[in-house]
Amino acid sequence: MLLAKILFRNAFHNKLRSSLTILGIAVAILAFGLLRTVISSFYAGVEAASASRLVTRNAISIIFPLPISYAGKIHQVEGVKTVSWGNWFGGIYIDEKNFFPNFCVEPVTYFSLYPEFVLDEKQKKDFLLDRKGAVVGRKLAAKYKWKIGDTITLKGTIYPGNWDFVLRGIYRGRDQTVDETQFFFQWTYLNEAVKKIAPVFADKAGFFMIGVNRPDIAADTAVRIDAIFKNSLAETLTETEKAFNLGFLAMAEAIVTAIQMVSFVIILIIMAVVANTMAMTTRERTGDYAIMKTLGFGAKDITLLIFGEALVLTMTGTFIGASLTFPAARIFAAELSTYFPIFLVSRTTLYLDLVAALLMAFSAAIIPARHAVRIRIADGLRRIG
Amino acid sequence: MTEQTKPIVEIRNLYKSYQRESLVVPVLFDITFDIAAGEFLALMGPSGSGKTTLLNLIAGIDRADSGSIHVGDIDITTLTETELAAWRANSVGFIFQFYNLIPVLQAVENVELPLHLTVLTKKQRREHAQMALSMVGLAHRMDHYPGEMSGGEQQRVAIARAIVTDPTILVADEPTGDLDRVSAEEILSMMERLNRDMGKTIIMVTHDPRAAARARILRHLDKGYLNDAVGQNPL
Numbered sequence A: 001m002l003l004a005k006i007l008f009r010n011a012f013h014n015k016l017r018s019s020l021t022i023l024g025i026a027v028a029i030l031a032f033g034l035l036r037t038v039i040s041s042f043y044a045g046v047e048a049a050s051a052s053r054l055v056t057r058n059a060i061s062i063i064f065p066l067p068i069s070y071a072g073k074i075h076q077v078e079g080v081k082t083v084s085w086g087n088w089f090g091g092i093y094i095d096e097k098n099f100f101p102n103f104c105v106e107p108v109t110y111f112s113l114y115p116e117f118v119l120d121e122k123q124k125k126d127f128l129l130d131r132k133g134a135v136v137g138r139k140l141a142a143k144y145k146w147k148i149g150d151t152i153t154l155k156g157t158i159y160p161g162n163w164d165f166v167l168r169g170i171y172r173g174r175d176q177t178v179d180e181t182q183f184f185f186q187w188t189y190l191n192e193a194v195k196k197i198a199p200v201f202a203d204k205a206g207f208f209m210i211g212v213n214r215p216d217i218a219a220d221t222a223v224r225i226d227a228i229f230k231n232s233l234a235e236t237l238t239e240t241e242k243a244f245n246l247g248f249l250a251m252a253e254a255i256v257t258a259i260q261m262v263s264f265v266i267i268l269i270i271m272a273v274v275a276n277t278m279a280m281t282t283r284e285r286t287g288d289y290a291i292m293k294t295l296g297f298g299a300k301d302i303t304l305l306i307f308g309e310a311l312v313l314t315m316t317g318t319f320i321g322a323s324l325t326f327p328a329a330r331i332f333a334a335e336l337s338t339y340f341p342i343f344l345v346s347r348t349t350l351y352l353d354l355v356a357a358l359l360m361a362f363s364a365a366i367i368p369a370r371h372a373v374r375i376r377i378a379d380g381l382r383r384i385g
Numbered sequence B: 001m002t003e004q005t006k007p008i009v010e011i012r013n014l015y016k017s018y019q020r021e022s023l024v025v026p027v028l029f030d031i032t033f034d035i036a037a038g039e040f041l042a043l044m045g046p047s048g049s050g051k052t053t054l055l056n057l058i059a060g061i062d063r064a065d066s067g068s069i070h071v072g073d074i075d076i077t078t079l080t081e082t083e084l085a086a087w088r089a090n091s092v093g094f095i096f097q098f099y100n101l102i103p104v105l106q107a108v109e110n111v112e113l114p115l116h117l118t119v120l121t122k123k124q125r126r127e128h129a130q131m132a133l134s135m136v137g138l139a140h141r142m143d144h145y146p147g148e149m150s151g152g153e154q155q156r157v158a159i160a161r162a163i164v165t166d167p168t169i170l171v172a173d174e175p176t177g178d179l180d181r182v183s184a185e186e187i188l189s190m191m192e193r194l195n196r197d198m199g200k201t202i203i204m205v206t207h208d209p210r211a212a213a214r215a216r217i218l219r220h221l222d223k224g225y226l227n228d229a230v231g232q233n234p235l
């Protein structure tokens, strides 16, 4: 009790120094938290991927499509439950900077493969009945203030011309980790149009989305699918949705690694700052520790005083920084939803904050504590005056 | 009768040197003397003569090279660090030149500090501390922090802290060294009363003749040697 009283008061005794140190820790933890969140938002798609979904694409490259006739053959493969397909449309809404993912999909099967996209039954029916219908995520609709029944025009990049869609449904995510910024429309709408303009490109799918019976057979099923198209004109590459999404991140990996390093460097820097603060305060308190030892207090008590003081500082700063991470992340998410559709402060980030706080305190206290314990009382007392 | 005349402190053939880098600096040479129970001893000598070193050895906060120091029935040179710490907590009250109060603790909390190593309850600790503070005339400054008090007042708080555990001996290292004349006189009178009225054994290091005049016995250290002459002040 007494020691707790002393160490708390010690921690805040030099108000300016304590405030600056705590501010530094808070800012570092905030920056650390935001960077960690950026990293996890990179992997949000991978994390959200289902282990019982496979993606089949052209073995040469994702930019080459596959014949739609493959769907039936894939369906025959043992372990396959559902087969859907779609194409990356790559349309632009008014301006290029308004980026959001837009696909055409085979709607019935696609939505049955993605139970995490929650869509009202009535809206789903309307969507299926309207050849030009579109379904978009809640966040996307909110961003452009689209309402059911609105006509939305996308400018085609891969498929030239202006394409009109009628908004028939707005899905929401089953939970916070689901991307609510996607735009879906009917594959047949695109296919019929392509048939008219460029028949050779018709009846093709950019990818097949496959649901398997159980996650544990996913790998084997993927091998069996690729086996049937071996030596055909368009060989396939089938992988789990997770692996597929990871593939898209390969290019960003270097950036992610860099961010990761910066986030740890920030912690290293603040560790040095806290260590400096503790070195200064414990040096000033050499006489205090000496007098306590004189009165009969032991090494354990002195150690506790110093570690405790460091912990009070780092925990206070970390608490403030971690608390600020949430509103900061919300602002971030709102501003950058185009790039980071999922921007959530994860539990892991908070645990890492805590670990950082403990590390900071430990590394800052260890040397002063050793010194204060080891210094002979007579020498400690001589330092006063 | 022999029990009564047995000294409270017996120092025999005490040697002490410091290690300064590779150099061994001898500081105390063959110190032998006794301090009677209830004595008020002033240890005098020029700066650097080894007064503080000797006091620290007697008070168990430093180690001698050789020789023995009996305080009561215990030869403190044979104690382990932990035993020594417990012994100090029980048997020695400390008064320093620069008061050495904990700045973040109020006067009463500073006085309570050594009581945290005893079995006293929180309430008892507070009562003891308040009593000690009233003995030094500072009952009304209980909740003041050291920074809010004058040097003289801080030294009185330090005296209260030194006597609150009712130790066997009180050691004081230049207790008036940092004080103005008036405050110094006050502190010395207080120590005199502790010795005369409460029978406290006091060992005081000083190079101030005015302070030494308040003690009953004077001993002189010179370059690490204890002068055989024993001065005696009239009561």
Ligand SMILES: Nc1ncnc2c1ncn2[C@@H]1O[C@H](COP(=O)(O)OP(=O)(O)O)[C@@H](O)[C@H]1O
Binding pocket: A379, B018, B019, B020, B025, B027, B045, B046, B047, B048, B049, B050, B051, B052, B053, B054
């Ligand atoms: N920790 C130490 N290391 C080296 N020398 C010391 C140390 N402490 C004291 N000394 C030396 O021992 C001598 C006696 O010091 P001290 O006991 O403080 O004298 P006094 O209190 O009489 O002024 C001095 O020469 C001082 O420099």
Ligand SMILES: [Mg+2]
Binding pocket: B051, B052, B053, B173
């Ligand atoms: Mg001295």
